[in-house]
Amino acid sequence: MPAIEAHHLYKVFGKKPREGVALLEAGQSREAITRAGSTPAVIDASFSVEEGEIFVVMGLSGSGKSTLIRMINGLYEPTAGTVEVYGENLTAASKRDLRRIRRERISMVFQHFALFPHRTVVDNAAYGLETQGVAKAERRARAHEALELCGLTGWDDHKPGELSGGMQQRVGLARALAADTDILLMDEAFSALDPLIRRDMQDQLIELQHKLGKTILFITHDLNEAMRLGDRIAMMRDGRIVQIGTAEEILTDPANDYVAQFVADVDRTRVLTASSIMEKPVAVLGSEQGPRAAHRLMREQQQAGLYVVGRDRTLLGYVTEDDVSTNLTHPDLTGLMQQVTTTVTASTPVAELFTPSAEITLPLPVIDDKHRLLGVIPKVTLLSALGTPAEVPTDAAAPAQKESTRV
């Protein structure tokens, strides 16, 4: 069951919101509705967020992303459509149920921190527990733990006003984590921070997410942040979701010109990973094969060396033409193989492939966690990955991830 499911969400502000939705459904443009006096903020947004996923909604200001996130915890009531949180329909819930769902399921981190200035840091962090009715001593202890988890020790009894922006947002994050809900909503949570601190917080968020396995819905206007954090990204424009996909899918296969233009400035080498540019090796050898067969294969393929794999494609080593041509009498390749010292994994960013690639003469081997050979990256391929999107070979691998949704 997905943690969050949104079905055809609409939010129209103004005097006659429902009419606005009807007009939009009938195919009228956003501009036409605006001229009629209503403001459509979110138009027909559908998506689902899986448990344990970081789902980023990315859009410029006025694209409706803040309105969208506020419908997920019921701060705004959708004009049409439904929101389900762990299968429970939020849109139909009574106010009482809504408060219960918020207490048990969803916490939120705000752009400008929204800490209560009249409460101490620890009491701020304990706020969610307070609404849950946890006794004072316990909620303070748990809030203290959450603060430590967020790297903020020794500030418990200070007021938020005495802290720097980055520290304040750590309190905001601790407040959300202390509540111990399954879902974290983060509304431009790092946008008000300095770039260096922002990066720091992003790293920490990823680390915390690995540790705690929260489901995170993250809103941002910063594409680099979206690409860094998001397992999947929804691109929003003028109230509509125009594309949902992984960072790589959006980079390599933008749904329209708007998205393409948007991602044009992204440092591709940091987003694209080895898996999206690796190729099938032209040939591999089995360890039981003899030197003569190996020699012939190298000649045929005009390769100076080949990788040797086991039956389950485990990477065992490699042999060069010299190795085999001087030992043609050997029964198999076991004694002739050289150790492979340089490997990369499928998730290594392209930017980090250049140094390893320069260290070896053979194409760079890409392996998985069981040391199986997934593919190789020849130097030519690596260079062409720096080029324009059209020239990036995407057909080689990772077919499972190719399900970029176009809306």
Added chain:
Amino acid sequence: MSEPILHPLNLMPRIHLGDWVNTAVDWLTTHWAPFFDGIGNGLNSIVEHLTNLLMSGPIIVIVIVLAAIALLARGIGTAVAAAVGLLLIDSFDEWAAAMQTLALIVVAAVIAIVLAIPIGIVAAKSHIGSLVIRPVLDFMQTLPAYVYLLPALFFFGLGAAAGVVATIIFALPPGVRLTELGIRQVDVEMVEAGQSFGATPSKVLFGVQIPLAMPTIMAGINQVIMLALSMVVIGGMVGAPGLGQDVTSALTTLDIGQGAEAGVSVVFIAIYLDRVTAGIGKGSGSLRKAAAVFRGPLGRLAERRTEAAEDETTAKAA
């Protein structure tokens, strides 16, 4: 007076508002007399008791107590100035009148504040409430005081009660307006933060909105007190005892000297009350504890609600 040139079309019939008001006042004074008497007697006796309290000790003791309050609220400078001002009032032979005025103002201001804050909360929470309340406040603030002073005289008779009621009518509006403004000005994100963690509306109100609106609400309270003081002289006309009466009698006997002494005493009391309440609002001076006195009841109320909720959960768990 009916010059045809002014009324060429005779658009509006003569509406006899004055007659209606006369009838209404007559009707109220005859049929609601016990009600107004009750309120009048109550107010008179409260003011009297407070005056007696302020007059009960030697003047120097009262001066020290009032200066100590200034010290707590604001600091040593204000305390010294307060002591000097109060001693000057005594040297003008206006001490008794000043204490009567102080008692009257404190009673009127406390009642006005107790009414203003809840009304302000309603206005902040409800759009319709705000729409209804605003013109009423305009009316209260701009209607010339003499217009409601006379009916007050009819209802409550000559004395402190009529002065207190007139003062409340005049001084209440800024308390309501600034409470509404303060609550509306609280950052939306703060309110959302409360709501997003599942807090009930009353917990958001008492735990987030009112504490954050407190500086503005305190500015409103300060304004209520200052306006109450400016009604003192007018209150003197309906027999409210104190400096106002001295000023009024000085005016009628053309005794400019007595008028000046009473008038300057009003100013001293005004400055004292302004500095003390402003100090409490800002939480400045030697003690924020003074502010905690004001915030205390609200904070405790919110706390009690939480504890009640806690008990409920524990009970459920058991």
